[in-house]
Amino acid sequence: MSDKKHDLIDQSLQDLDNDGVDRRGFLKCMAWAGTGLVWTMSGGVPVSRALAKGYGKNAGKGADFTFVQISDSHIGFNKPANPDVTATLQTAIDKINAMPRKPDFIIHTGDLSQLSKPSEFDTLDQALKGAVAKQIYFVPGEHDMLSDNGDQFLERYGKGTKGSGWYSFDHKGVHFVGLVNVANLKAGGMGSLGHEQLEWLEDDLHGRSASTPIVLFAHIPLWSIYPDWGWGTDDSEQALSYVKRFGSVTVLNGHIHQIMQKVEGKVSFHTAMSTAFPQPAPGTAPSAGPMKVPAEQLQKVLGITDVNYLVSGRSLAVVDSPLGS
Amino acid sequence: MTNKNVWLAGVAVPVVIAMMLLAGSSTVRANTAPSAATAAVKIDNFVFGPQTLTVPVGTTVTWTNSDDIPHTSVSTEGVFQSKVLDTDEKFSYTFSKAGTYPYYCTIHPKMTGKIVVQ
Numbered sequence: 001m002s003d004k005k006h007d008l009i010d011q012s013l014q015d016l017d018n019d020g021v022d023r024r025g026f027l028k029c030m031a032w033a034g035t036g037l038v039w040t041m042s043g044g045v046p047v048s049r050a051l052a053k054g055y056g057k058n059a060g061k062g063a064d065f066t067f068v069q070i071s072d073s074h075i076g077f078n079k080p081a082n083p084d085v086t087a088t089l090q091t092a093i094d095k096i097n098a099m100p101r102k103p104d105f106i107i108h109t110g111d112l113s114q115l116s117k118p119s120e121f122d123t124l125d126q127a128l129k130g131a132v133a134k135q136i137y138f139v140p141g142e143h144d145m146l147s148d149n150g151d152q153f154l155e156r157y158g159k160g161t162k163g164s165g166w167y168s169f170d171h172k173g174v175h176f177v178g179l180v181n182v183a184n185l186k187a188g189g190m191g192s193l194g195h196e197q198l199e200w201l202e203d204d205l206h207g208r209s210a211s212t213p214i215v216l217f218a219h220i221p222l223w224s225i226y227p228d229w230g231w232g233t234d235d236s237e238q239a240l241s242y243v244k245r246f247g248s249v250t251v252l253n254g255h256i257h258q259i260m261q262k263v264e265g266k267v268s269f270h271t272a273m274s275t276a277f278p279q280p281a282p283g284t285a286p287s288a289g290p291m292k293v294p295a296e297q298l299q300k301v302l303g304i305t306d307v308n309y310l311v312s313g314r315s316l317a318v319v320d321s322p323l324g325s
Numbered sequence: 326m327t328n329k330n331v332w333l334a335g336v337a338v339p340v341v342i343a344m345m346l347l348a349g350s351s352t353v354r355a356n357t358a359p360s361a362a363t364a365a366v367k368i369d370n371f372v373f374g375p376q377t378l379t380v381p382v383g384t385t386v387t388w389t390n391s392d393d394i395p396h397t398s399v400s401t402e403g404v405f406q407s408k409v410l411d412t413d414e415k416f417s418y419t420f421s422k423a424g425t426y427p428y429y430c431t432i433h434p435k436m437t438g439k440i441v442v443q
Contacts, residue, residue: 077393079393079412080393081393114395115395115409115411116409142432142433143395143432146395146409146432147408147409185431185432185434186434187401187427187428187429187434187437188429188434188435188437189434189435190434190435227435228435229371229435230433230434230435286370287370287371287372287392288371289370289371289392289393289394290393290394
């Protein structure tokens with residue numbers, strides 16, 4: 001475990017505990033071992049607590065609905081960090097199908113494919129057909145828009161969306177917004193939303209009640225995790241300024257293939273594990289490239305995220321589960 | 326043609342150029358020494374190396390991706406554009422005009438480099 005990452009996580013945490021659990025210490029371990037985390041938003045106040053052993057069995061019970069986030073499937077990747085990414089995606093789907101409560105839908109936060117090849121998208125589609133949740137929402141990662149400006153992605157997964165694939169929808173009182181921050185990236189920069197999308201977002205949120213829970217999801221983190229590796233979005237502050245007035249905002253991202261979280265005011269940020277391969281903690285390796293771990297450990301660093309929503313408290317509980325648990 | 330012949334042909338041209346350079350000749354003409362100058366940029370650990378490469382006019386620069394992740398090499402000013410380079414794939418471009426050519430990886434835009442052609 002690296003001290004650098006400890007510091008990073010420590011800095012990002014605020015002491016908001018009211019459940020008597022040593023959240024700070026817990027989160028450190030969770031971000032590393034990826035063994036699971038419960039994160040609840042109550043009336044805009046984020047509360048997290050340890051994922052007790054029994055929680056997994058009860059996950060989703062009492063919640064008004066549940067959805068699952070998966071990310072970074074990288075279908076087509078075949079290097080030593082994981083020679084069979086289709087198998088680990090399948091394990092993730094099996095895990096979703098075994099959840100005690102059927103999720104209403106799945107969100108995939110991008111990098112479906114490794115090289116935007118039609119055969120890779122086909123393989124992903126085939127695997128996802130086996131998921132119990134039939135509704136799947138996608139946003140593209142940079143790997144999904146490699147050769148054709150994302151035309152193929154839009155054709156397959158972005159029908160009816162705006163611009164390079166952004167959109168919003170409402171589900172049981174929660175407003176979800178899928179954003180694209182991997183298109184038209186500028187030399188030297190990080191992720192980018194762009195003027196047109198930001199204008200659309202402002203308009204999309206305009207007039208909504210401040211008590212509406214908001215979920216923003218995009219591939220690259222909408223907060224600066226590690227700019228040296230491009231782990232952030234240049235114009236995310238503008239986007240976040242539009243959600244400041246809301247009482248509960250949850251931001252779900254992928255891209256960095258590990259769990260990271262931060263609470264800032266009423267906004268809680270969360271990144272998901274990959275279903276394909278892990279990446280190093282910020283600054284702990286020469287680059288952000290795929291991290292090779294012993295085969296028997298791979299399933300501990302890959303996983304899925306499920307989110308339970310409780311209408312009563314307008315709260316969202318985010319639970320990360322590794323594949324091998 | 327045998328392998329040996331190929332090897333000799335490959336060596337001969339640089340040797341001729343080196344001899345002409347050593348002689349300080351000012352009469353080198355492009356048509357007598359066709360653009361055989363080459364230079365390499367290695368993409369490794371999300372870095373273009375060397376980040377600034379200075380080459381003579383007429384040099385063919387070849388980028389090779391040594392990462393497990395795809396990259397591109399795209400001129401910031403639209404002069405050249407590689408396809409997506411998967412592991413071990415290469416892209417070459419011949420610089421026929423003097424100038425400075427900044428470029429970046431469109432997938433990981435933090436990765437930038439520069440070719441200076443003199």
